[in-house]
Amino acid sequence: MNRLLGGEFVRDEVVSRTEQGVQELTAPQGHADQFARAVADLEVRNLIARVAHLADDGELDEYILLFTEDSSWEFPGAPRRGRADILVGAQARRSEKLTGPGSSSRHVITTTAVRVVDEATALADSYWLFFRETTTSPVLASMGHYHDTARCEDGVWRLARREITFG
Numbered sequence: 406m407n408r409l410l411g412g413e414f415v416r417d418e419v420v421s422r423t424e425q426g427v428q429e430l431t432a433p434q435g436h437a438d439q440f441a442r443a444v445a446d447l448e449v450r451n452l453i454a455r456v457a458h459l460a461d462d463g464e465l466d467e468y469i470l471l472f473t474e475d476s477s478w479e480f481p482g483a484p485r486r487g488r489a490d491i492l493v494g495a496q497a498r499r500s501e502k503l504t505g506p507g508s509s510s511r512h513v514i515t516t517t518a519v520r521v522v523d524e525a526t527a528l529a530d531s532y533w534l535f536f537r538e539t540t541t542s543p544v545l546a547s548m549g550h551y552h553d554t555a556r557c558e559d560g561v562w563r564l565a566r567r568e569i570t571f572g
Contacts, residue, residue: 457512
């Protein structure tokens with residue numbers, strides 16, 4: 406097996422998932438590994454976007470499943486270890502109305518570069534912008550850089566580590 410798809414290498418056919426079901430695709434002959442890496446790259450980019458979307462306006466039960474059980478959240482001055490601890494941090498930000506529904510805030514992720522290391526590991530670097538007062542006159546509150554490590558578990562890409570820097 407030599408192609409990556411959702412953490413699983415396949416040899417001659419690549420399966421893509423759609424909302425309507427499963428669709429089979431065939432990579433051009435001789436390009437199976439490149440095709441599999443491209444699929445993994447897109448899945449990791451969607452993971453990063455989904456984390457931002459759910460932080461801003463989604464259910465925390467769904468948000469927290471985007472992290473591995475042993476994940477780490479390296480936020481300056483407030484690191485979190487493990488899925489349960491990351492959930493506590495997200496709940497605190499929501500209770501303070503910093504993020505989540507009704508907070509009038511948005512995470513904007515841009516300039517993302519992904520490197521698929523192997524069938525189970527990918528590294529990504531993104532710039533982020535955090536806006537407040539988005540329902541009136543948006544204000545850029547902070548910005549910085551994410552360095553993410555994603556891990557594919559049982560065919561699902563999740564964040565295993567997020568390093569957050571400001572500036």
